[in-house]
Amino acid sequence: MLLLDREHCGECSSGSSMKYFELQPENNTFSNIVVDITHKCQMECANCYIPNRNIPDLDKHKLFDFLQRLPFRSYIRIIGAEPTMREDLPEIITAVKKYGHRPSVTTNGLKLARPEYVQKLKDAGLRLLLHSMNGADDDEVYKILDEGKWATAKVRALKNIFDARLPVNTGTIIAKGVNERTMRRQVEVFTDLAEKSGINFNTTAPYNRITPVLRMKSVGLIGRHMQDSSYSMEELMDLAVKELGVKKENIFETSSGVVKAGPQDGDRMTSRMFEYKTRIGTILIRLVDWSVNDDGVVDHDNPNRGRLTENWTVAPFFEHVLRNEGGY
Structure with a gap:
């Protein structure tokens, strides 16, 4: 049942045109569902959409019940703060697969600097990682954006991911006057490490089927x-x-749903993308503008991306983040 009372509908709020609603799991319409399994993190980045650390971890048993109630196979995007802070992350990944969904993990990559941990996630059933690399291999950038010298660990993590042959995308925030050159350097680091792992993006599985996407975000x-x-x-x-x-x-314009290598029709176009030919094959570069509309919402009215709420319902992702800012 769609919840449309004053408590659950942003359009009902005085002075706001934000289209907020919540869906029971059985009525979910979002192809991607973001699940914040923890608010813990080892980092204190300058840019963080959920900086509150004083919130209990998500109840995994309630999560498993939620997954079973979804009406169709969905991409379950396991994020945090930092999801690898949970010791039971492999169990959660396995459960997502068990209940018929596709798990992905968005991570700062620090724990993935240990190859055995990467293999543990793969063995649990993980088939897609999004690895945050705001400074590529430059600690001076990481000190500004992520308040620490993280380059060595993050580069090692990416090499381990390639060695394990896990599909991977990277996310890089580009901040004015800080790391413009990181856009090129991230492509170079990504290509160099893949080559050292014996990968050709056009011929080596799984990258010949799941083209890596390097996201450059505002x-x-x-x-x-x-x-x-x-x-x-x-x-x-x-x-x-x-x-x-x-x-x-x-x-070309593209929606923020599942990546397709070419212009798309039918969805609201929220980002830009282009193919980039490296010496070891083709990757995709996605440009993402995270500015806000008049209601302060990033990527507003996105029909593809929902978020698991504190009510165990599904709401539009950034609309829920804004409505619930500082909590969960």
Whole structure:
């Protein structure tokens, strides 16, 4: 049942046009569901949409019940703060697979600097990682954006991921005046490490089937974030032209659902993407503008991405983050 009372509908709130609603699991319509399994993290990044650390971990047994109630196979995006802070992460991954869904994990990668941990996640059934690398291999950038010298651990983690042949995407926040050159450097580091692992993106499984996506994102104006550091989409495209030599006419619009290698129709276009040919095959570069609308919502009205709420319902992702900011 769709919940439309004043408690659960953002459109009912005075002075707001935000389209907020919650769906019972059986009526879920989102293909991607974000599940924040913990608010713990080893890092204190300058940009974090859920900076509150004083919230208990998600009850895994209630999560398993929720997964069984979903009406169709969904992408379950296991995130945090930092999901690897939970010792039972492999069990959660296995349960997502058991109940017929596709698990992915978004991580800062620090624990993945140990190859045995990467293998443990793969053995649990993980088939997609999103690895945050805001500074590529540059500690000076990490000190500004992520308040620590994380380059060695993050680079080692990516190499371990390649060695384990796990599909991987990376996420890089581009902040004005801080790390513009990281856009190119991240591509170089990604390519170098894959090559050292004997990978060709066009011929080596699983990368010949699941093309890696390197996401270059503006600073999201939500939660804890840097001031006056966010790029617009037009500025991100100009930066890609400058740093990566792509022609602007080759950057196509895309939705923020499942990645497809080519222009898409039918969904609201919320990001830009282009193919990038490296010496070891083709990858995809996605540009994401995380600026907000008049209601302060990032990526508003996204029909693909929902979030598990504290009520064990599903709501639009960033609308719920904003409505529930500081809590969960």
